[in-house]
Amino acid sequence: MSRAKLTRPAAAEMDLKVVRHMARLAHLTLDEGELSTMGRDLSRILGYVAKLDELDTTDVPATTHAVALPTAWRDDLVRPGLAHEQRLGNAPEPLGEGFGVPKIIE
Amino acid sequence: MTTLCDKTIHELGALLGKGEASSVEATRACLLRLEETRHHNAYLHVDPKGALTAAKEADLRRAAGEPRGPLDGVPVALKDNMLVAGLPTTCASHMLEGFIAPYDATVVRKLKAAGAVLLGKLNMDEFAMGSSSEHSHFGPVQNPWDPARVPGGSSGGSAAAVAAGSAFAALGTDTGGSIRQPAAFCGVVGCKPTYSRVSRYGVVAFASSLDQVGPLSKDVTDCALMLEVIAGHDEKDSTSAAAPVPSYSAALKGGVRGLRLGLPQEYFIEGIDPEVRAAIDAAVATWRGLGAEVVAVSLPTTDYAIACYYLLCTAEASSNLARFDGVRYGRRAAGDLGLREMYGATRAAGFGQEVKRRIMLGTYVLSAGYYDAYYKKAQAVRTLVQRDFAAAFATCDALVTPTTPTTAFALGERLADPMTMYLADVFTVGANIAGLPGLSLPCGQGSTGLPIGVQILGPHFAEATLLRIGRALELACGEDRVRRLPPRASARASVLGVPA
Numbered sequence: 001m002s003r004a005k006l007t008r009p010a011a012a013e014m015d016l017k018v019v020r021h022m023a024r025l026a027h028l029t030l031d032e033g034e035l036s037t038m039g040r041d042l043s044r045i046l047g048y049v050a051k052l053d054e055l056d057t058t059d060v061p062a063t064t065h066a067v068a069l070p071t072a073w074r075d076d077l078v079r080p081g082l083a084h085e086q087r088l089g090n091a092p093e094p095l096g097e098g099f100g101v102p103k104i105i106e
Numbered sequence: 107m108t109t110l111c112d113k114t115i116h117e118l119g120a121l122l123g124k125g126e127a128s129s130v131e132a133t134r135a136c137l138l139r140l141e142e143t144r145h146h147n148a149y150l151h152v153d154p155k156g157a158l159t160a161a162k163e164a165d166l167r168r169a170a171g172e173p174r175g176p177l178d179g180v181p182v183a184l185k186d187n188m189l190v191a192g193l194p195t196t197c198a199s200h201m202l203e204g205f206i207a208p209y210d211a212t213v214v215r216k217l218k219a220a221g222a223v224l225l226g227k228l229n230m231d232e233f234a235m236g237s238s239s240e241h242s243h244f245g246p247v248q249n250p251w252d253p254a255r256v257p258g259g260s261s262g263g264s265a266a267a268v269a270a271g272s273a274f275a276a277l278g279t280d281t282g283g284s285i286r287q288p289a290a291f292c293g294v295v296g297c298k299p300t301y302s303r304v305s306r307y308g309v310v311a312f313a314s315s316l317d318q319v320g321p322l323s324k325d326v327t328d329c330a331l332m333l334e335v336i337a338g339h340d341e342k343d344s345t346s347a348a349a350p351v352p353s354y355s356a357a358l359k360g361g362v363r364g365l366r367l368g369l370p371q372e373y374f375i376e377g378i379d380p381e382v383r384a385a386i387d388a389a390v391a392t393w394r395g396l397g398a399e400v401v402a403v404s405l406p407t408t409d410y411a412i413a414c415y416y417l418l419c420t421a422e423a424s425s426n427l428a429r430f431d432g433v434r435y436g437r438r439a440a441g442d443l444g445l446r447e448m449y450g451a452t453r454a455a456g457f458g459q460e461v462k463r464r465i466m467l468g469t470y471v472l473s474a475g476y477y478d479a480y481y482k483k484a485q486a487v488r489t490l491v492q493r494d495f496a497a498a499f500a501t502c503d504a505l506v507t508p509t510t511p512t513t514a515f516a517l518g519e520r521l522a523d524p525m526t527m528y529l530a531d532v533f534t535v536g537a538n539i540a541g542l543p544g545l546s547l548p549c550g551q552g553s554t555g556l557p558i559g560v561q562i563l564g565p566h567f568a569e570a571t572l573l574r575i576g577r578a579l580e581l582a583c584g585e586d587r588v589r590r591l592p593p594r595a596s597a598r599a600s601v602l603g604v605p606a
Binding site: 018019022023024025026027028030034038041042044045046048049051052053054055057060061063064065066067069070071072074082086087089091092093099101102103104 | 302414454470488541
């Protein structure tokens with residue numbers, strides 16, 4: 001990764017349009033006041049983390065695991081799991097034998 | 107003599123063994139202390155009936171000459187992000203209010219099998235995101251040493267309960283310092299094991315590549331007793347290590363003669379409270395006096411660890427917390443809403459401010475156009491941090507640092523500015539980034555009486571060495587436990603005829 005490709009916003013306030021888009025991706029319904037506060041907080045945090053640019057990571061591989069562990073394998077066997085009523089026990093809207101969700105097809 | 111619940115696990119074990127105390131008495135003593143210290147807000151859920159039933163069973167086993175081991179009949183408590191079948195798990199979040207766990211976490215299964223008595227679930231920062239235990243939907247936790255100060259976080263309830271004596275020990279989780287920092291602030295011992303040493307099955311995930319479960323206890327011996335029960339391979343956690351678990355309690359006697367302790371120069375910088383610095387210097391002098399060799403080492407990327415950590419942990423959190431969508435568990439927003447609107451309204455109402463902030467940041471650093479600049483960059487810096495530690499451990503057996511730059515800060519002091527709160531973790535995040543084990547233990551008190559913690563870091567799977575180094579300091583400083591009790595408990599002890 002060349003450093004030239006890094007495109008970080010300056011410490012300036014994050015564009016509200018970007019904040020709104022992130023809230024949509026994160027499934028968070030935020031009002032205008034919350035979006036504005038969030039934009040200010042995120043800008044400040046991103047301003048701080050920009051210090052990582054001071055480190056040259058050309059040719060430094062990204063970490064995949066902090067502790068080297070072999071891949072865990074097991075036989076593909078059917079084993080007992082939670083009972084049906086236990087699975088549904090915490091659902092806000094159990095529906096018959098499944099989870100009720102709002103209608104998505106009119 | 108002190109009140110039963112001010113004893114350590116090994117002291118209680120000796121009394122149980124001689125028939126001079128029962129598990130039921132120990133459990134009642136903890137429940138009474140819990141009532142007296144309700145204002146600490148350390149517990150979110152107490153299970154007196156279940157605890158007393160388990161205590162009676164432990165007493166029966168002992169009477170029959172069949173005790174299960176050092177934890178049999180010992181009352182302990184759990185951070186509220188670990189599942190206990192039939193009990194609530196809230197993660198201190200409105201989102202999970204009313205959730206009843208359908209199964210036991212592996213650490214809970216192991217504690218039950220060892221005969222431990224589970225008192226209840228402990229307060230924390232919501233979803234373990236915070237350094238003060240103020241980000242709880244159920245109100246902040248008070249530090250038993252000073253109710254106007256934070257106990258640290260995110261395992262603040264765990265640290266406060268152990269310090270106050272309302273549990274003999276507790277389990278916490280540590281993603282960036284969440285066991286060690288509250289242990290330091292509350293004057294107790296806290297251990298974050300090597301990543302993969304303890305199973306995470308049944309523990310609600312925050313940042314899966316950084317999270318580890320570990321004990322908080324009154325002394326190093328108790329820490330070893332707890333760790334040897336919860337550590338070990340678990341086929342239900344694919345990231346759990348197969349390495350055998352040594353007897354940590356047997357390793358305590360080794361002393362420090364011949365060990366090389368490294369002092370990372372970047373951890374002794376301006377900004378450290380002079381009293382903290384003096385306490386660490388005194389601990390180092392003690393180890394040197396006991397025969398340890400002390401060498402200077404360098405960890406050049408120390409100043410970048412917080413930035414690296416907050417990119418990685420928020421990225422992982424945004425992914426892990428996507429599961430809370432109001433469908434399978436947790437709360438759901440009321441109203442006649444479409445699917446997307448239901449998701450958005452549920453998550454907006456269910457999560458607190460800090461959790462939302464981290465989900466948003468994590469979503470941003472993983473999104474198209476920013477992934478390389480932030481997430482991938484942080485993963486490369488993570489490699490540099492690991493290389494720093496590996497180079498340091500080529501010249502020493504363990505590193506010694508302050509656990510925190512200051513003693514416990516005031517409630518409310520850092521809430522307005524997330525960045526100042528994040529910097530509370532400056533000395534602890536490195537171990538999580540590199541997957542290393544870390545131990546914090548008390549090494550003194552500031553002029554206002556607040557505890558100071560010293561941190562010992564080691565290479566992967568070096569828990570036994572860390573505990574041995576910690577135990578040597580404890581032995582050299584004297585084992586006067588009353589000295590380490592917070593003021594209220596000390597006052598109680600003096601009422602009972604014991605000098606505080």
